[in-house]
Amino acid sequence: AQTVTQSQPEMSVQEAETVTLSCTYDTSESDYYLFWYKQPPSRQMILVIRQEAYKQQNATENRFSVNFQKAAKSFSLKISDSQLGDAAMYFCAEWAGGTSYGKLTFGQGTILTVHP
Amino acid sequence: GAVVSQHPSRVICKSGTSVKIECRSLDFQATTMFWYRQFPKKSLMLMATSNEGSKATYEQGVEKDKFLINHASLTLSTLTVTSAHPEDSSFYICSAPLGGSPYNEQFFGPGTRLTVL
Numbered sequence: 001a002q003t004v005t006q007s008q009p010e011m012s013v014q015e016a017e018t019v020t021l022s023c024t025y026d027t028s029e030s031d032y033y034l035f036w037y038k039q040p041p042s043r044q045m046i047l048v049i050r051q052e053a054y055k056q057q058n059a060t061e062n063r064f065s066v067n068f069q070k071a072a073k074s075f076s077l078k079i080s081d082s083q084l085g086d087a088a089m090y091f092c093a094e095w096a097g098g099t100s101y102g103k104l105t106f107g108q109g110t111i112l113t114v115h116p
Numbered sequence: 117g118a119v120v121s122q123h124p125s126r127v128i129c130k131s132g133t134s135v136k137i138e139c140r141s142l143d144f145q146a147t148t149m150f151w152y153r154q155f156p157k158k159s160l161m162l163m164a165t166s167n168e169g170s171k172a173t174y175e176q177g178v179e180k181d182k183f184l185i186n187h188a189s190l191t192l193s194t195l196t197v198t199s200a201h202p203e204d205s206s207f208y209i210c211s212a213p214l215g216g217s218p219y220n221e222q223f224f225g226p227g228t229r230l231t232v233l
Contacts, residue, residue: 043226108159
């Protein structure tokens with residue numbers, strides 16, 4: 001079974017500053033994918049960034065980047081130049097090979113507050 | 117981009133009645149869809165995997181007779197909460213993966229807030 005753990009229930013950051021959200025996972029599969037999703041107050045889930053486990057290079061999407069430490073099973077999200085619109089609940093998620101295609105295991109979530 | 121819709125967005129019902137929630141992929145075909153339940157400020161809990169043309173696969177602890185899932189076409193899956201009770205009040209979200217690779221984006225519906233009085 002897969003488990004995804006987000007140990008920070010809440011985080012806050014000043015506008016224009018950088019914040020890092022933590023995530024650890026546990027899987028016995030060799031083929032897996034990791035994702036960060038954003039859920040704003042509208043509750044619409046939005047994909048922020050994704051990482052294939054076999055790729056060593058950390059994924060980057062504009063102001064969002066990850067620090068993927070495969071041996072440590074760690075997958076943190078860094079948000080640079082934080083904006084008010086980044087305020088949301090963030091979920092780390094994993095899809096592991098061998099499970100149903102698309103079946104995601106989510107972490108507990110981290111509520112991010114951005115202060116002006 | 118691809119869109120997944122849910123209907124209704126909100127529903128209030130009396131205890132003991134049944135409620136149907138629809139999940140549609142608007143511009144792509146989805147042989148698989150997923151149904152999640154989410155409590156306020158909590159994570160998404162996978163309830164079941166909906167498979168077009170076959171029976172749904174339920175997660176452990178989810179009552180299949182209470183949460184009926186029907187995936188009648190490549191663009192529509194429905195979740196029926198039967199004999200709803202106040203403890204079934206929650207936010208229900210569906211999702212559908214796009215394409216044949218797990219790397220492809222999975223699209224989520226906007227969710228349905230169910231309140232059982």
